Amino acid sequence: MVCVVIALAATFLSEHYGGPQLLYALLIGLAFHFLISNPKVKPGVDFCGRTLLRVGVALLGARITLTQVAKLGVGTALVIVAAVALTIAFGLLLAKWLKRPREQGVLSGGAVAICGASAALAISSVLPQTKENERFTLLAVVGVTVLSTLSMILYPFALKLIGLAPAQGGIFLGGTIHDVAQVVAAGMMLGPEVGDTATVVKLFRVMLLMPIVLLIAVSYRKHPDAKAVDEEVPLVPGFLLAFIVLVLLATIGAFTPAMTQAASDTSRWLLVTAIAAAGIKTSFEDLMKLGWQPVAMLVGETIFIAALVLGAVMALR
Numbered sequence: 001m002v003c004v005v006i007a008l009a010a011t012f013l014s015e016h017y018g019g020p021q022l023l024y025a026l027l028i029g030l031a032f033h034f035l036i037s038n039p040k041v042k043p044g045v046d047f048c049g050r051t052l053l054r055v056g057v058a059l060l061g062a063r064i065t066l067t068q069v070a071k072l073g074v075g076t077a078l079v080i081v082a083a084v085a086l087t088i089a090f091g092l093l094l095a096k097w098l099k100r101p102r103e104q105g106v107l108s109g110g111a112v113a114i115c116g117a118s119a120a121l122a123i124s125s126v127l128p129q130t131k132e133n134e135r136f137t138l139l140a141v142v143g144v145t146v147l148s149t150l151s152m153i154l155y156p157f158a159l160k161l162i163g164l165a166p167a168q169g170g171i172f173l174g175g176t177i178h179d180v181a182q183v184v185a186a187g188m189m190l191g192p193e194v195g196d197t198a199t200v201v202k203l204f205r206v207m208l209l210m211p212i213v214l215l216i217a218v219s220y221r222k223h224p225d226a227k228a229v230d231e232e233v234p235l236v237p238g239f240l241l242a243f244i245v246l247v248l249l250a251t252i253g254a255f256t257p258a259m260t261q262a263a264s265d266t267s268r269w270l271l272v273t274a275i276a277a278a279g280i281k282t283s284f285e286d287l288m289k290l291g292w293q294p295v296a297m298l299v300g301e302t303i304f305i306a307a308l309v310l311g312a313v314m315a316l317r
Contacts, residue, residue: 002032002041003048006276007269020179022117023145025272026138029279036280049277050125054239056270057122057209060115061246062255062263064207068200079312080175080201084208087113087305094300098293103127104136106216108143108294112301115206116144116178118271121278122209125239126217136294138282141275143298148178151302156189166190168313170197175309178302180206210243 010024035041069077091109095102107127111120117140124137155177159169169190174197177183183202187195246263249255255263 001044002035002280003029003045003273003276006032006279007272010272010276020145020149020182021268021272022179022275023142023149025276026141026145026279029276030138030282032280033282041280045277045280047277048273049281052270052277053121053125053274055242056267056274057118057125058239058242058246059263059267059270060118060206060209061243062250062267063260064203064247065251066247067251069204069207072200072204075316076171076201077204079171079309079316080204081208083175083305083308083312084113084205084212086308087301088212090304091297091301094297098297100293100297101132103133104294104297107133107136108140108297109301110212110216111140111144112147112178112298112305113205114209114212115180115202116148117141117275118179118206119209120144121271121274122213123216126213127220134278135282138278139294140298141278143295144178147298147302148182151177151306152182152186155306156186159190164313166193167197168316170194171201172309172313174198174201175205176302176306177202207247210247 006028007025009028010021013019013024014021036045072080088106088109091107091112092102092105094100095105095108107120107123110123111117113119120137120140124133127133155173159172164172170187170193173186173190173194174183177186177198180199180202183198184195187198250260
């Protein structure tokens with residue numbers, strides 16, 4: 001109930017005063033960190049932060065179809081796949097350079113490369129559940145949300161100066177901005193054609209969440225910290241299987257537009273509630289212990305993927 005009330009408050013603030021709904025939920029959750037010591041509250045917060053999170057990620061599959069992906073063309077699809085893979089690899093490289101744990105490189109690179117806060121939470125759910133990973137997840141959610149909002153404001157102006165065609169501008173926006181809502185908003189600033197292209201490219205990036213989280217889950221399956229949390233770690237997490245099934249059902253037209261919208265809205269609500277739970281579980285003091293390196297990683301990865309996609313789009317003009 002606490003997490004749901006925070007999610008409602010975050011939604012009210014976002015709808016009436018503007019600003020990112022997910023960020024509001026996180027900040028309000030952080031203010032209620034003292035509740036995590038209450039034995040009556042903790043089980044519900046843990047449920048929201050893990051189970052509801054996984055259901056929310058699974059429901060993202062209902063809005064993606066293989067037909068949408070096919071319309072992108074082979075060239076665009078290859079650019080996006082390469083950008084996602086190289087950004088995650090760059091995250092691992094930054095983690096090594098800055099002497100940070102490998103998990104932080106995976107999580108920050110995946111969050112920037114795929115779909116921001118949703119990807120950070122999904123990847124975090126299959127990583128070893130250590131205190132440091134939980135703290136870093138929170139910082140990643142804050143970081144990618146802020147960077148996504150800044151990108152939404154700055155990128156459309158930059159594209160006007162460069163003079164890219166609508167289709168190319170849509171590929172750049174969809175291939176670089178972290179959060180789906182900000183991609184749509186930035187695209188619509190430049191017209192409906194840019195907005196439509198950006199949305200489809202972004203959904204293709206979201207679809208890549210499933211195979212990447214699966215690879216991460218398999219690679220960490222025998223990690224000692226993973227076993228400490230759950231002795232029977234499944235080879236393929238159930239929420240990823242649900243994601244795949246929903247994508248296939250959406251592709252064959254099993255969902256009406258109203259059903260797709262309902263699944264999308266429910267997913268958003270569940271993710272907002274999960275972020276509220278994540279906020280309650282973490283203190284500002286814990287976040288400060290991480291230092292400046294994680295922030296540098298997120299900024300560096302954001303610049304990297306923007307430069308990579310822009311270079312590819314310019315080369316394909």
